[in-house]
Each structure stands twice: as C-alpha cells, then as structure tokens.
Amino acid sequence: MTFFEPFTTIFVLLFGLVIGSFLNVCILRLPLGQSIVHPRSRCPQCKRPIAWYQNIPVLSWVALRGKCASCSTKISVRYPAIELASGVILVVLWRWLGPNVEFPIAALFALSMLVLFFTDWDHQLLPDAITLTGVAMGLALAWFNPYLHGEGWGRVWSSLAGAILGAGLLWGFGAAYGKLRGVEAMGMGDVKMMGMVGAFAGPFGVLMTIFAASLVGAVVGVALIPLRGRTLQDTLPFGCFLAPAAMAALLTSQRVAAAYLAILLPNS
Template sequence: MIPLPVTFAILFYGLCVGSFLNVCIYRVPLSRSIVRPGSSCPSCQTPIRWYDNIPVLSYLILRGRCRSCGCRVSFRYPAIEALTGGFAVIALYAFGLSASALVHFIFFSALITITFIDIDHRIIPDVISLPGIPLFFLLSLAVPTVTWQESALGILAGGGSLWLVAWLYECLTGKMGMGGGDIKLLGMMGAFIGWKGVLFTIFFSSLTGSVIGLSIMLSQKGNMKLAIPYGPFLAAGGAVYTLFGAQLIGWYLGFVR
C-alpha cells in the first residue's frame, strides 16, 4: 500500500514535469532553447513570476488569464500538466515506488511531448526520437519484463516494419504515406517495449487510427485527403501496451482458443 503523502508528492512532481513538457512542446519545433529565457505570456511577453507558474493551481487562481495583460491562456497548458501528473501516479501504482516506475514515467513523458508536437506541427523531431533510441534501450534494462535482446529486436522491428510499409505504399501509389518521423518514433518505442510491444502497437494504432480517421473524414463530408498525424496513435498504443499489454494479449489468446 502506497502512503497517500507519497501519492500526492509524486502527483506534484508529475505536474511540474508536465509544466516543463509544455515548454518542450512549444519550443522544440521552433529550435529554441528549452532552458532560457524563462516562461512568458504568449501575448504580452511578460515573464511569468514563479507564483503564477505553479502547475494547474496558478491557472485556476488566475482563471486562465495572464496577470499582466488579462489575455486568456490556453486550457491545454494545465491539461498537459494534469495528464503528465496522472501518468506519474499511474506509473507509481502500476510499478510501485521503484526504478521501473521512474523509467516508465520518462517513457510516458516522451510520448506526451511527441504526441502534442505531432498534433501541432505534423512532425516528430529527430532531437527527441533519435537520442531516444539508445536512451530507452539503456532504460529498458531497468524493466524486468523486457530483455536486452527483445529491446534490440524491438528497435529493428519498430523502425524496419514501418519503413517497409512506407516503402510499399510509395511504390504502389507514388506518394509518401508515412513520414520518417513515425518510423524513428516506433524504433524508439521498440527499444523500450521490445518486439512484442511493437507488434501490439502497430495493431492498436492501425485499428484506432482507422476508426478515428474514418470518423473524422465522414464528419468532414468525405474529405479523403485529410491529413491525420499517426504519431499520437503510435504513442497511445505504446502506452496501452506498457500498462495493459500482457492482460490484453492473454485475453485475446483465450478468446480465440
């Protein structure tokens, strides 16, 4: 049983990390430093004081507005902070107060950052995915369910499988249907979740991406040329596998027998 004060401490830590992820999501695609300058209002550029930068709480106290100019601040900032804090608590209860919980939270944080950058800009920055491959290969050593051999195969299966799909699609249609960022992302994820996780992620992301993509296209009156980023679906598949993969695979195998 994890004491309640520990849960709140981990939640607050996750909220603070979420605040930092907001900075990364905004600045990394612009090739700006994530360290300096400090955070400022997007409208009036006034530096944000520390007491106005407390995750979620400051947003609620200021009613979602800048203290200096009164301009409305996007609700997405506290939402990402809350999402990251939630994943910190989920990692704590799923893996206990351990090194495994910490590395899983790092993995979740990377996926959150990539998801929102891809939604905003339709890109997955190499500065995250490429260093992430060796980083998560090393961090996978702290995960007892994934061997280093499975991690290495995950890198090959993740990057290679999507590269093959993209190559076949381009050969058949003459058009690029999948960006290189998705390929590198799945390679990064494969380094942490192994080849089995890669297979699950591809199945999950293809299924959910098809359903949601078709629903959006129908709502847009059949616009079949609508571009939908694939990175968020890959990220969701990796997170679901990390938390529930073994149970879902066991349920599926039991169902088909």
C-alpha cells in the same frame, strides 16, 4: 499500505504537475527547434517574462482565470490540462506499479509519448530530442527493463530487436505507400518513434502498438468521414494514434504475448 503512502502519492502528484509544466515548454519549443531552458517562459503575445509565482502548475492558470497578467491575452486551457494529465499519469502508474523499477521506466515512456502526441498534433512533427534520445535511453535501460522479454542480455537483445523491427516496419510501410501513391506518407519521425517504442517494449510491443494504432486509426478515420472539412484537423497524424497505443502495449504486451502463446501452444 503504509503510514507514509498518502504522502508519497501526494508527492508523486506534485512532481507530476511540475514535470507537466516542463512538458508544456517541450511541446511548445522542441518542434520549433528552440532551447527548452532559455529564455524563461514568457507570454507569447506581449513577451513579458512569467514570474515564478505566475508559473505554478494549474493553480496559476486558475488564479489568473486563464489570462496573461499583463496583457490579458487568453492562455489556452491546454497548459493546465497537460500539467494535470502529467500528474494523473504519474499517480496512476505509481499506485499501479508501486516502488519498483517498472515505475520510472513506464513514467519516462508515458511522458515522452505525451509530448510526442501533442507535437504531432500541433505540427505533424516528432522531435528527435524525444525519439532518438528515447531510442538511446531504451537501449541503455534495457538491462533493467522488466517490460522486455528475458533477463540481462536477453533484454538488451530484445530492446535492439524491437528498435530495428519498429523502425524497419514503419520505414517499409512508408516506402511501400510512397511507391503506391507517389507521395511520402510516413515521415521519418514515425520511423524514429517506433524505434523508441521497440527499444522500450521489444518486438511484440512493436507489433501490438502498430496493430492497435492502425485499428483505432481506421475506426476514427471512418467515423470522421461525414465531418470532413469541419473537424479540428483534416488529417490526424499517425503519431497521435501510435503514442497511446505504445503506452498500452508497454504495460500489457508481456501478458498479452503469454496469453496468445497459451492459445497457440495449449500443452506447453
């Protein structure tokens, strides 16, 4: 730890809080097809624009006691909570991964998953602006992405294979389920989201994500049966399970794959 380390961590935290404030705008506007740059943030009730000093992450919400300065409409605690989550995620990744190429890649991926979690929770929507952009970014960054298997072109192929496998599997599940039940269960949003996950985390990351999300989804689904009709949400969108599972898979799938191969092939 260097002399500068406490300062860089504080800087990363502040940066994360500011980014979190922007993520709030993305979560609010992307599912509605609105611009994320224009107009300026305003109170959803009285439409009054929010001044810069009322828009300081976390602090403004605390200073205003969670109410709009002009009409006193309650401002959800989710805004400062998402800002804080964004800051904490970046600090944890920074302390864990340090000044390496892993940090910006994991940070970009984690914050995208955070947005997808909340848009899916709120609207059962996974906006193309995140998922398709994510596929493109995953492929573009593949050469430098140490979470993909191999080096150089090997990583690019791994990214491409991951994107195809991720999107293909989800599309296949959706088609099979649709045939079985005569309904459309899996939206194209999940297909594109898993394309993004594969482009960043490769084919093994895709398998780990789907496995973990299905497992947790099944457990939560069973646990919620006695609460049916009284829960916040009757159906929990699959993207809400995929998002945290994908983050865990990105960070650990290479080590899990190595451990798994060591069990399968103990003498190699």
